[in-house]
Amino acid sequence: MADFVHITRARSARRIQRSGIAARSAGHAGGRGVYCMPVLPSFTLTYQWVRELRRWHSGVLVAVHLRLPDDEPVTVGHYGAPPRAVTAAQAVAAVRRLDDPRGCEVFVPRAVTTAEVRRIRDVPQGVGWRYLPGAHGRRPCPCPACLPRGARNVARLRRRFPYNDPPRPKGELMAQLRTAGTADEIIDVLWELGRGRRGGAEELAYLVDHPDPHVRDTLNDALRAYRGREARRLRARLQLTEVSASTSKSC
Structure with a gap:
């Protein structure tokens, strides 16, 4: 028989003792089942998933120890790689052979019965890794x-x-805008100006009649970050400019 541990919420303990572990987790192949970890000689490696799972589950977590037949079909592998199909005994042996079994998981493609649940125990809530193995x-x-x-x-x-990198000061951006020689350079500066809330939209009024439509579109987007009557007036002018350009094309 192969021993595994499944981490779950403490509030589910009574339900598990009464009816087992439901097959609610999705496997890599699309089926439903139960994720668990082989019981290893190392306490930290056995319960390594506690700290990471606390990021996604509120409340206290507990460890459910379960025992499966050696020939039970399961899959085993690192959480970031495709798993391989093995038996429960082979999964335990494969994980024990690894120099660093952090991030490994075993997937049982079915529910776990009450007869297979051995015990439920409390575990320290800070044991294991968080975000990814070796992230500390x-x-x-x-x-x-x-x-x-x-x-x-x-x-x-x-x-x-x-x-993202912190936004550059408006004075620096305006100085770059005044020296911009191409439409692409103007668009790059306008995009940065639109990242934060700004004031003094009148400084951009000369771009309303720019011949490049991409510059005018970017200006319209950037003006959404500006406050005040002048910003609203410039956006209205841009709309009129676009209407006029569309009318002249149709004619």
Whole structure:
């Protein structure tokens, strides 16, 4: 028999004792089942998924120990790679042979019965890795996929490690705009001006009649970040300019 551990919410413990572990997780091949980890000699490696799963599950987590037949069909592999189909005994042996089994997971493509649940135990909530194995001491990736909105400490991490470079001062951008010689250079500066809330839209009035339609479109987008009556007036002028250009083309 092969021993595994499944991490779940503490509030699900009574339901699991009564009816087992439901096959709710989606596997790589599209089926439903239960994710678990072989019981290893190392306490930290056995319960390595606790800290990472706390990012996605509120409340206290517990460990459900289960025992499966050696010939039970499962899949095993690193969470970031396609798994391979093996038996439960082969999955335990494969993970034990690895020098670094962090990030490994075993998928049982069915529900786990109450008879296969051995016990449910409390585990330290800070054991294991977070974000990815070996992430400690590395700069976190602040992209929306790695740090989803509303997750714990996301705002603090994004202040320390911004996803985009901080916007340049308006004075520097306006100086570059005055020396821009091509439409592409003007568009690049206008795009940066539109990243933050601005004032003094009258400084961009000379671009309303620019002959390049892409410059006018980018100007219209950039003016959305400006406040005040002048910004609204310039956007109205741009709309009239576009109407006039469309009318002259049709004629």
